[in-house]
Amino acid sequence: AQTVTQSQPEMSVQEAETVTLSCTYDTSESNYYLFWYKQPPSRQMILVIRQEAYKQQNATENRFSVNFQKAAKSFSLKISDSQLGDTAMYFCAFMKHGGGATNKLIFGTGTLLAVQP
């Protein structure tokens, strides 16, 4: 079975600064996707960034980038130039891919990020 661990329940960062959220996972699968989702107070879950396990290059989406270490099973999210609107709960998630896989996401427990003005 796959597990996803987020060891930082809460984090705080000053506006315009950089913050890194940690995520580790455990799986015996070789083909999978990893995601970071953001859930603001509105409760709507929004995809921040996606990483395919077979790609060595780290994914980047504007101010958001990941550090994907496949051997270490680590998948951290870096937010640069933090903005007040980044305040939210951030979830790391795993999805098996291929071989009859479905769209089942396995989530970590989340990290509550507060961006301070």
Next chain:
Amino acid sequence: KAGVTQTPRYLIKTRGQQVTLSCSPISGHRSVSWYQQTPGQGLQFLFEYFSETQRNKGNFPGRFSGRQFSNSRSEMNVSTLELGDSALYLCASSMQGLTEAFFGQGTRLTVV
């Protein structure tokens, strides 16, 4: 393009009752997944439907059931409600072959 729509947004039920939640996916999306979110257990996968067939099921009791209609709209039903069923229920839709799941705003169920 309309997003994922969940109804109702809020619901209060009494122990022992049953409840039905609805999810309308994004047009063209045939996969609908349901998740339960609670402070204690976090986000847990309930089940996934694709083309009216349940494709995957999480570790929940049989009181939790679902179905999907030919227009891809999905419903989940919880019978004999317990206090522990109080949660935010999230629905996500996906297009076949793509991994991005689009979530609705959820239904907040409170069991009293």
